[in-house]
Amino acid sequence: MGGKFDEIAYKAVVQQLETTNEIVKMLCNTLAKVISDIPLNAKWAQNGVTVAGGHGKGNATNQLYYPEGIFIDDDQTIVIADCWNHRIVQWRTDNTNEEVVAGGHGQGNRLDQLNCPTNVLIDEKTNTLIISDRGNRRVTTIIVGGNGYGEAANQFQNVRGLSFDRHGNLFVVDGGSGFWGGNHRVQRFSIE
Known part of the structure; x- marks a missing residue:
């Protein structure tokens, strides 16, 4: 060998x-x-440098609470399963505070919640987070980089339905009513 x-x-x-x-x-x-x-024959330094957290356990933007799994992308952004905060956070190399990229809405089983996530991967081909959500006994996926509420072609207001065609195109119904408003449109998203 x-x-x-x-x-x-x-x-x-x-x-x-x-x-x-x-x-x-x-x-x-x-x-x-x-x-x-x-x-x-590689040798590592004897003392490590804190790159995320390190300010005691907690849920502030510079804290973690029982971090578990990590993923590091090619840009050296660290994505962390922050178990007891029920969230996935990312720490960029030039920042001392985290950004919540999944969960962070309390412990639970809704689609916007996690329950003690223990690991995270990023499928770089599809820009998708793959999360081991231990407390919900599920593996869930989340598309990275949502663009929030709005009217632009890459934003939604009131997603009401989803479907795929035989070519793999995703169709999204962005309806409208009541409190949530809506764009009153159906969009097709093609595979790039």
Whole structure:
């Protein structure tokens, strides 16, 4: 064996996983990418540098409360499953405060809530968060980068229905009534 990740063993593992879930394969690919760049004789510094949290447990924008899983993207943004705050947060390298990217609306099982998330991945092909939501006993996905309430082509006011056609296009009904308002439109989103 050489000083790099054993590519033959890695390919064998991936081949065995061909019939399993895409999330597991994505984990293996990420692990192989990281491990293959670390020499066997690498030595780490004796003292670590705090890059997220470190201000006691809590729910302020500079705190975490029992953080569990992390994902680090190519820009070195750290995405953290902040378990007891029931949220997923991201910390950019140039910032001392977090940004909540999922959950953060208290503990619960609604679509905008999490219940003690324990891990998070980002599918960079689809820009989707994949979250292990332990307390709800589910794995949930969330599209990253929602653009909030509004009338622009990349915003919604009152999503009432969703459908896919046989080509994979997503159709979104952005209706309207009462408190929530609406754009009174149906939009098609094509796969890029």
